[in-house]
Amino acid sequence: MFSSTTSDKSSGYRGGDAVTAKLERHEVFETSGPGTVRVTTASGDVTIGASESNVIEVTLSVKDPSFQRMLDEAVIEFDRQKNSLVVRTRTHENFNAMRGFKAAIRRSPWFEFGGSDPDVHIALPEGSSVEVMTASGDTEIIGGLAKATVTSASGNVSVADEVGVLEMKTASGDVTTATVRESLTCHSASGNVRCDGAGTITKIRTASGSVRLSVEVPSDISVRTVSGNVAVSVARGLEVDVDATSISGRLSSTMPLDGTTGGSPQDAVSISAKTVSGDVKVSSAS
Amino acid sequence: MLILELLAGIREDFSALGQLGGPETASIAERLSAAIEPSLRAHFLEAMDHVIQEFNLQDSVALTLNLEGDQIRMNRVVAVEGNVAAPTPSDYSARIALRLSDGLKEDIEHLATDVGSSVNSWIVRTLERSVRSDPTESGSHNPRQLRGKGRA
Numbered sequence: 001m002f003s004s005t006t007s008d009k010s011s012g013y014r015g016g017d018a019v020t021a022k023l024e025r026h027e028v029f030e031t032s033g034p035g036t037v038r039v040t041t042a043s044g045d046v047t048i049g050a051s052e053s054n055v056i057e058v059t060l061s062v063k064d065p066s067f068q069r070m071l072d073e074a075v076i077e078f079d080r081q082k083n084s085l086v087v088r089t090r091t092h093e094n095f096n097a098m099r100g101f102k103a104a105i106r107r108s109p110w111f112e113f114g115g116s117d118p119d120v121h122i123a124l125p126e127g128s129s130v131e132v133m134t135a136s137g138d139t140e141i142i143g144g145l146a147k148a149t150v151t152s153a154s155g156n157v158s159v160a161d162e163v164g165v166l167e168m169k170t171a172s173g174d175v176t177t178a179t180v181r182e183s184l185t186c187h188s189a190s191g192n193v194r195c196d197g198a199g200t201i202t203k204i205r206t207a208s209g210s211v212r213l214s215v216e217v218p219s220d221i222s223v224r225t226v227s228g229n230v231a232v233s234v235a236r237g238l239e240v241d242v243d244a245t246s247i248s249g250r251l252s253s254t255m256p257l258d259g260t261t262g263g264s265p266q267d268a269v270s271i272s273a274k275t276v277s278g279d280v281k282v283s284s285a286s
Numbered sequence: 287m288l289i290l291e292l293l294a295g296i297r298e299d300f301s302a303l304g305q306l307g308g309p310e311t312a313s314i315a316e317r318l319s320a321a322i323e324p325s326l327r328a329h330f331l332e333a334m335d336h337v338i339q340e341f342n343l344q345d346s347v348a349l350t351l352n353l354e355g356d357q358i359r360m361n362r363v364v365a366v367e368g369n370v371a372a373p374t375p376s377d378y379s380a381r382i383a384l385r386l387s388d389g390l391k392e393d394i395e396h397l398a399t400d401v402g403s404s405v406n407s408w409i410v411r412t413l414e415r416s417v418r419s420d421p422t423e424s425g426s427h428n429p430r431q432l433r434g435k436g437r438a
Contacts, residue, residue: 133321153324171324187328190353207331208353226335226351234438244432247339247348257434268435276338277350284438 025060025071025118027078034127034146035083042135044089044117050126050143050161056085060118070118085124089117138173162197174209179216192228210278214285215269222272229279232271236284239268244280254283289330289358293323334358 031054039046044060056078060071075088117137124130129147132139138156141148147165150157152173159166159177168175168186175186179197186193188206195202198213202221210228213221216235223230229249234240244251273280297319304315331351338349338360352359398408 135321151321151324169325169328171327187325187332189324189328189331205328205332207328207335207351224332224335226331226338227353236438238438239435240438241435242432245430247430248350251430251432253432253436255436255438257432257436259435269438274339276335277352280432282432 023062023065023068023071025058025074025076027058027076029056029058029078029080029085030054031056031083031125033083034125034129035085037085037087037122037124037128037130039087039120039122039130039132039134041087041089041120041133041137042117043137044134045119045137045155046132046134046139047119047121048130048132048139048141048143048145048148049121049123050128050141050145051123053123053125055123056125057121057123058085058087059121060087060089061121062118067118074118085122087120087122089120156191168193216285218267218269220270223274225275225278227277228275229281230273230275231281231283232273233283233285234269240282241268241270242273242282244271244273244282246275246278246280248277249275250279252279252281254281289327292330293326296326297323331358 033054035056037048037056058076060074060076062068062070070089074090075086077086078084079086119137122130126144127146129149130141130145131149133151134155135153136155137152139150139152139158141157141159141161141163143161145163147167148159148163149167150170152168152170154172155170156173157168157170157175157177159180162179162181163177164181166177166180166184166186168184168188170187170191171189173188173191175188175191175193175195177184177195180195180199180202182199183201184195184198184203186204186206188204188209190208191206192209192211193204193206194212196214198215198219198221199217200219202213202219202223204211204213204223206224206228207226208228209225211223211225211230213223213230213232214235215221215232215238218238221232223232230244234255240255240257242253242257271282300319301312301315304319305312307315331353334351338351341349349360349362352361394408395405398405403411
């Protein structure tokens with residue numbers, strides 16, 4: 001089943017003629033279960049909401065009626081066989097038609113297009129996988145997903161609920177996430193990274209971004225930063241095996257590390273942290 | 287060094303390659319080159335980090351990587367020993383005769399000169415650091431390593 005609607009939520013009076021502009025494009029697709037979604041946008045915010053349902057709902061919205069053509073030009077393609085959805089808020093044609101596009105790219109230190117992209121809201125079944133590529137738009141993920149991959153230049157990334165696998169690449173965007181059950185991989189230049197529940201494997205690389213992790217299960221954590229600080233909070237009762245080095249940063253632990261635990265390595269939280277000038281702090285959760 | 291200049295060079299090269307495949311490929315290359323820029327930036331900084339960490343493992347003069355906006359700078363780390371009391375002349379009464387290679391002696395002389403110190407003072411400071419450091423010590427100020435097992 002497929003349905004598509006556009007809503008007229010804006011009207012105004014300009015030069016004697018009434019102008020009505022649609023501000024939303026809404027499409028619904030029936031699925032046979034969790035699917036995959038791929039979203040590509042430049043400046044639009046992306047919101048992903050997972051819940052117990054068998055439909056994927058896509059809503060594109062613009063705040064300014066002058067950008068309503070972006071709603072029509074956006075690509076929304078659903079492959080019923082693969083349960084796969086693709087959303088692109090800029091097509092090949094309108095991408096190139098933008099005046100001054102190349103000049104803007106050369107001038108700008110980042111991937112910036114002027115903030116006219118539609119916002120993207122997708123509701124989908126729990127257990128789905130999503131891939132989001134954005135330049136300056138923020139990404140927010142709510143509800144349980146099997147896997148989320150987000151590539152962002154300056155947009156922030158927020159994951160509110162537990163996710164199986166999380167892969168992030170961001171330049172200056174901050175990453176905040178709830179529990180990551182299996183693996184968290186994050187590459188960041190200056191963005192900060194916060195995870196409130198590191199899973200089995202965590203691998204984080206940042207230049208100047210700070211890293212803050214909470215650990216409640218045995219896990220393998222590897223963090224590398226240049227000047228970013230690293231703080232790891234471990235749930236009480238868990239064994240820890242720390243290997244931290246820094247050139248000029250301060251290293252500290254609130255727990256004695258005298259090697260007397262005697263537990264198996266699989267049951268421990270293994271923390272490997274290396275910085276150049278960032279501080280590293282390992283602590284027990286309060 | 288400006289990261290932006292480095293990335294702009296890579297982007298231009300990438301775009302030029304894309305133009306070899308015609309307008310459509312050129313357009314794709316243009317978009318890809320812009321989209322990949324954050325990743326390039328992160329990898330470049332990571333590579334710089336590896337270089338500096340390797341350098342610091344092999345050389346007694348440590349370097350740090352500082353980011354100021356888009357500007358990346360390398361600076362030497364000047365040792366600050368605020369918690370070590372300055373030795374008085376009487377503290378230097380003991381003597382140890384050292385036998386060492388000419389090459390090592392020259393290296394020490396160069397390093398001492400670099401930090402504006404006498405060879406004797408440089409050796410004493412280096413020995414003091416080695417004697418005081420404890421790799422498994424936790425909660426201490428500014429150790430270079432923090433290693434060990436414990437329970438939270």
